[in-house]
Amino acid sequence: MLPDTDILLNLYRRMVRIRVFEEKVQELHRLGKLPGFVHVYVGEEAVAVGACSMLRDTDHITSTHRGHGHCIAKGADVAPMMAELFGRADGYCRGKGGSMHIIDTSLGILGANGIVGGGIPMATGSGLADAVLGRDGVTVCFFGDGAANQGVLLESLNLAAIWQLPVVYLCESNQYMEFTPTTDLTAGRIYRRGEPFGVASMEVDGNDVLEVRRVVGEAVDRARRGEGPTLIEAITYRFSGHSEGESAFVSAYRTEEEVESWKARDPVTCFRDLLQTEAGITAAELDSIDAEEQEAIRKAVEFAEASPHPSPDEALDHVFAPAGG
Amino acid sequence: MVRAYFMQAMNQGLRAAMEEDETVIVMGEDVDRGVFGVTRGLIDTFGANRIRKTPISEAAFVGAAVGAAAAGLKPFAHVMFSSFFYVAMDQVANQAARLRYMSGGQVELPIVYFAGTGPSGSAAAQHSENPHSILMHTAGLKVVMPSTPHDAKGLMITAVRDPNPVVYLADLRLSRRRESIPREPYEIPLGVADVKREGEDVTVVALASLVHTAVDVADRLEADGISVEVVDPRSLVPLDWDTIVASVRKTGRLVVADPARRLCGLAAEIITGVSERAWDSLRSQPQRVTWPDIPVPFSPVLEERLDVSAGDVEEAIRATLGDRVAAGSA
Ligand SMILES: Cc1ncc(C[n+]2csc(CCOP(=O)(O)OP(=O)(O)O)c2C)c(N)n1
């Protein structure tokens, strides 16, 4: 049975918001307007949106270097996000973080992360805080298939298992770690790494937002009931390069056919089709959502470009919190 | 002679060292393509047995280098960005830097830990470190950080041949540097500094990309009658005290320009070491130009605030000359 129409439309809206945001970011990068490294999430929208649709504002996520989608899915405002990508004073991190470090603790976003695997122990600790303080919060830990080979994943699965922590470890298997197919350097299946720890472990079609929502939803419910962690591997694909501008220094490492075959299963267009054929939503309704999101991103860019640079001496702030305050 | 970019020069050095010794192997992420170019093309010559692509498992492959070295290989471990040393720090500091000492000298650990280093333009706080001072402090690691393609090639060959763990840091700001270097393999010994520019009034000890900043400033100050000597240590462990101290004995004044944080840094060490060795020749208080003690921020404006600029170096040079100005006006 399909979820209610407003839920469906919300899922669609969030996926479109990510897609439009990322395509705009790619364009801005090509124009040389964005400093630093940029990794976009195009093609993987269903994972973040499906997962975060089962979370409350008070729940937590940890994210990765490819974090824009996670942040938007968890409710981040695209205007300060865009300003952060520009390095401006009105950015989420006042220009200190940039694309790889967007954080909004008020929404439970404990941060995108420049260190592959860096967020995994943090998610474990966020689950520990919920457990110790007796809250019914849940943490979703997004990490890549490449990150699955960092030892901290196994250490975290063990900790979460022995302490029965409310954490959902959600691996985004987009088939690549930088320029190398993940399967070339990964023994066994990633999701099965939870099994020896007694952690509920499963895979899911990461291009199907309703499936992600269902499977993550069950894991979140288990976690809230105090039944411990889950490891989920979402099978998906990134449509674009590892990082923007990479073609200047790496030759092709994926075939056209491979990319095209995944694009045929584009999570946004597939869901759009489903909404029309199975939920009776009209193309006009969906088009108007598209237009609203385009407009929101246009405004976000305007906001970002109008935002001032931070004053240079702000570089010295925020190293330590004031003590005794 | 052959024209080579900074990373190409290291690539040539590594290639030469691999040709002469088949126990040299390369490990790291995407080393077949080579993220910075240092390992590029090596897989075509040496094959996948010696050029080992690793998963994203820094602690494991950095530590595997220790065991491999103890058991007969000479690993070159490509850590990618120097910030990632922190991911593998136990293996670097507790294992690589300790095994020979703890065993009473039983093992040799011929390892090169290579990483691109330093701010490279809004790469932000987890991709911009210059961790040389931390690594210098561990005892048991040699540390090199060249400033030119010529030095980069020679130091690479020496580093691979050295029977100890050598951390090789390649300042990413130097990627576009290009110059003619010998085609044939050559060594530059560790622990030998290079006077990059001779002068009489002030010694500037500068590191990596700041060597070029210091030389540019020195060239400009010539017009004001200020003669600056620029010393490039190139290797930090061992550090060439003889060359640094001889220069300060000649000039009587010292500036250290280090692209890294101030607290417990290289600049502090050099100023202290010179004070201990040549106190009587110092005519003014030594100066250091460093980053403030903050992480590296993202925004270009903030990153620039952190950076050591030519202006900072010039100001420090002029500060050491205060005594001369005073003497002149008296
Ligand atoms: C500790 C660490 N090692 C290496 C890198 C360089 N790096 C950045 S992203 C990446 C690939 C990550 O692959 P995966 O986890 O699958 O995420 P994806 O990029 O596919 O989303 C690598 C190796 C890093 N940022 N941090």
Ligand SMILES: [Mg+2]
């Ligand atoms: Mg991946």
